[in-house]
Amino acid sequence: AQSVAQPEDQVNVAEGNPLTVKCTYSVSGNPYLFWYVQYPNRGLQFLLKYITGDNLVKGSYGFEAEFNKSQTSFHLKKPSALVSDSALYFCAVSPTDSWGKLQFGAGTQVVVTP
């Protein structure tokens, strides 16, 4: 079975500090991995994706993610968090046996305090 896990329900960080949101996956074959962010009462906004190539992927709003095949991880990072980064973050995988049907993690709530 293919799946994605976000081990932390919530991450708290002070503004200006580095932010990391963890994601691990379990898929057969080469994974296609995505990060989305959801602000209150709004739909999901795409941040970045890993398809192939460079393990470090840069995305919107200063976010980046590192694909680590040996650890089956795709952690989202931001060097310096802003209060406006407070939101719900979802990691997703496009399973290789059912492309297009994104499988989402449960989400991680990020709280950035001033």
Next chain:
Amino acid sequence: GAGVSQSPSNKVTEKGKDVELRCDPISGHTALYWYRQRLGQGLEFLIYFQGNSAPDKSGLPSDRFSAERTGESVSTLTIQRTQQEDSAVYLCASSLSSGGGTDTQYFGPGTRLTVL
């Protein structure tokens, strides 16, 4: 419009009634997806349409759920005889194609359905 739009934004209905949720994808996007997000949970895939191919309905939770799409435009998700467990946010997404799972899906704002 520039993005995916959904209507209504909120829908309150009584148990046993039928509801229709509408999605307008980004113009030119051939693939369209429906997901359900229950309170405090991640998204569950429901159904997806790719061009003129038969839709993938494998995520629909029961035969009370159905969806249609007219060509490569508007889609309607219908829930018949609604139950309280159907209460959720229903999100629609579209992408240029479903080429091998690499396409980025762009999401609408969702319809919040409350079944009393």
